[in-house]
Amino acid sequence: MDQKRVLEGVKVIDLSGGVAGPLCAMMLAQHGADVIKVETPDGGDWSRILGKRYNDHSAYSVFATLGKRSIALNLKTEKGKAVLWRLLKGADVFIEGFRPGTIGRLGFGQDAVRAREPQLIYYSISGFGQTGPLSDRPAMDPILQAYTGIMNENRGEFDRHPHRVAVSMIDMFTGLLGFQAVAMALIGQRGQQQRGGYLDLSLMQGAGILAATTMIGGYLEGGIAARSGYPNGAYDTADGRIAFNMVRPKDWAMFCDALERPELANDPRYAEAADREKDLAGVAAMLRPIFATKTTAVLADRLTERGIMNTRVNSYTEFLKEEQVRATGMIAWLDQPGMPDKIPMANIPGLPPFQNGTRHAHAPTIGEHTAEVLREHGFSASEIESLFEQAIASGPAGNAGTLKAAS
Numbered sequence: 001m002d003q004k005r006v007l008e009g010v011k012v013i014d015l016s017g018g019v020a021g022p023l024c025a026m027m028l029a030q031h032g033a034d035v036i037k038v039e040t041p042d043g044g045d046w047s048r049i050l051g052k053r054y055n056d057h058s059a060y061s062v063f064a065t066l067g068k069r070s071i072a073l074n075l076k077t078e079k080g081k082a083v084l085w086r087l088l089k090g091a092d093v094f095i096e097g098f099r100p101g102t103i104g105r106l107g108f109g110q111d112a113v114r115a116r117e118p119q120l121i122y123y124s125i126s127g128f129g130q131t132g133p134l135s136d137r138p139a140m141d142p143i144l145q146a147y148t149g150i151m152n153e154n155r156g157e158f159d160r161h162p163h164r165v166a167v168s169m170i171d172m173f174t175g176l177l178g179f180q181a182v183a184m185a186l187i188g189q190r191g192q193q194q195r196g197g198y199l200d201l202s203l204m205q206g207a208g209i210l211a212a213t214t215m216i217g218g219y220l221e222g223g224i225a226a227r228s229g230y231p232n233g234a235y236d237t238a239d240g241r242i243a244f245n246m247v248r249p250k251d252w253a254m255f256c257d258a259l260e261r262p263e264l265a266n267d268p269r270y271a272e273a274a275d276r277e278k279d280l281a282g283v284a285a286m287l288r289p290i291f292a293t294k295t296t297a298v299l300a301d302r303l304t305e306r307g308i309m310n311t312r313v314n315s316y317t318e319f320l321k322e323e324q325v326r327a328t329g330m331i332a333w334l335d336q337p338g339m340p341d342k343i344p345m346a347n348i349p350g351l352p353p354f355q356n357g358t359r360h361a362h363a364p365t366i367g368e369h370t371a372e373v374l375r376e377h378g379f380s381a382s383e384i385e386s387l388f389e390q391a392i393a394s395g396p397a398g399n400a401g402t403l404k405a406a407s
Contacts (some may be wrong), residue, residue, distance in 0.1 A: 005351070010186060012104055013038060013087055014068065015108075017045045017095030019168055020203060021125040022064035023175025024182060025095050029067035029184070029362055030348055036087060036373055037065060037364070041072040041394040044366035055338030056365040056396070060168075062336050062343065064272040071369030071374070072394045075106055080392045085106065088378045093182055095367025100135045110198050119195040121185050125178060129202040139203060141168040143340070148207040152223075153214050160280075174206025230276040231283050234313050236292040241313035242296050244303055245287045249273070254306035258299070259290050321346050329353065336363050365396040 010033040014025040022037075029035040039045050047060040054062075055064060071087075074080040088094060094113055096103045103109055103124075110122040127139025142164050145151040150170075151162040181199050191196050207318060208215065234243040246255060252273070253265040264286075270276050276283050291299065296312050303310040314322070325331055332354035333342040345361075347353045354361040370393050374384050385391040 005030075007183070007186065008032035010034065010093065010094040011091045012036065012095065012097045013084075013091050015103075016095045016125055018047050018097060018160075019064060019171035020174040020178065020206070021061060021095055021097035021123075022047060023172060024123070024125070024178035025068065026064050026066050026349075027179035028093065028182065030351055033093070035068040036369075037068040037070045038075075038084065039070055039366055040070050040088070041074055041367065041391065044070070044072065048366070054340070057338050057363060059343075062339065062363040065363040066345070066354075067362070067371055068364060069369035070364040070367055071370045073370075074392050075177070075393050077390075079387070079390065081107055082392065083374070083379075083387070085116070086379075088113065088120070089377070092186065093119060093121045093123060095123045095125070095178075095182075099138065100124075100126055100130045100172070114196055114198070117196075118183075121182060121189075121197055121199065123178060123182055123199040123201070123289070125174070126200075126202045128199050128204050141170045141203070144170045144203045144207050148204060148211060149215060149218060150207060150211050153211070153218060170203050170207045170210060173210045174201060174203050177201060177206050177209065230273050231287065232282065235288060237291050237296045237299055238294055240296045242299050242303075242310055243313050244289070244308055244310040246308060251308055252276075255303070255308055258302040258306050258308060259294075260289075260302075261290060285360065328336055332361070334361050337365050367393070367395040370395045 007028060010028070011195045012025055012028050012035040014022065014035050015038045016022050016025065025035050025037070037045070043049065044056065045061060045065070045066055048056060048058055050058045050060040052058065057065075070392075073083055075084060094108075094117075096108070098106075104112075110124070114120055114122055126135070127144065128134040128137060139147075142151075145154075145164050146162070148170075149162055154162060154163050154165055178199075178201050181201065185197055185199065230246075233246045234241050246252065252270070253262075256262050256265040264270055269279070272282065300310055300312065312318075319325065320331060330346055331344045332347055334354055334358050336343055344395050345354050367397075371384055374387070374393065379387070384393070388395070
């Protein structure tokens with residue numbers, strides 16, 4: 001049995017897609033909210049097709065739907081819209097992630113929804129925001145990394161060319177910001193007569209907060225924030241790769257000693273970090289053959305003994321096998337529908353570890369809970385059957401399988 005969670009009793013209707021909006025809703029579900037994910041019958045949330053697909057899921061969707069209930073609903077029909085209005089009755093939170101203006105054309109803009117459900121917190125998540133010349137443009141994490149300066153900051157140590165960070169960090173961070181904003185709004189409403197409100201967050205805004213320190217430094221310093229302790233980065237070793245990072249001025253001498261090349265510390269070409277930064281290519285060319293003669297383990301030991309931060313460069317699979325990961329219990333291994341093997345899921349701080357077989361550890365297939373949710377909202381068996389027959393609603397196994405479950 002899962003222990004009681006602080007948002008139990010909170011009802012959330014989630015119409016968002018991708019990563020940021022669904023992540024916000026997933027975190028609400030993990031803290032106890034009943035999150036009803038409304039998806040299109042023909043494919044569902046588009047995060048389900050990001051990367052390799054495993055039946056109804058991808059790596060993105062299995063994470064972002066954990067703990068939710070999925071209903072497949074055609075909102076292009078008037079009857080589908082009527083069902084959504086029924087779902088919204090008495091809800092606490094409504095999350096939408098359409099391009100600005102789209103949700104209004106469907107009839108569910110914030111003014112329309114809050115006129116009928118004034119108690120509701122209406123949360124909009126977009127790429128560039130609800131206003132401005134770029135508001136109607138689609139945007140995903142890589143585009144925002146380029147637009148906000150993050151990609152330019154992430155220049156290759158040696159090629160000096162902008163690179164995307166492969167992790168969807170803006171989406172993930174913005175999702176957590178959204179969860180924070182919605183959770184604080186819910187907490188603020190408890191015991192207060194004033195209820196409801198509108199929250200607006202964009203990936204652009206999330207990126208601005210995520211990159212705040214380097215953005216400030218980059219602005220003050222004319223483009224790229226100054227770094228310290230060059231060189232830093234990853235180098236090939238005799239049997240793999242090692243990454244290291246230097247910050248303190250004294251680190252360079254300790255670094256040279258770790259490489260068994262103490263004379264480099266007094267070489268006037270490399271004595272100061274600014275000098276090394278001016279000739280990164282030359283420094284790298286000098287260091288590569290030194291690293292190539294030593295194993296990763298030897299280098300790691302010598303660098304660690306001298307206080308230089310370092311680690312072997314792992315793949316995700318190697319990381320998951322690390323003793324430190326096992327010792328901290330940070331990963332739960334979960335069975336999920338359509339997945340060929342158990343998947344690793346990072347446990348959420350402050351909550352019990354994920355456990356197989358519990359609602360919070362299950363990622364639903366498209367429309368898995370359609371019949372269940374419709375029954376809870378007053379639809380009779382015959383009404384549900386009619387919605388399936390008219391393709392207004394559907395379930396995970398098509399109409400027949402869901403109708404059987406609904407009867």
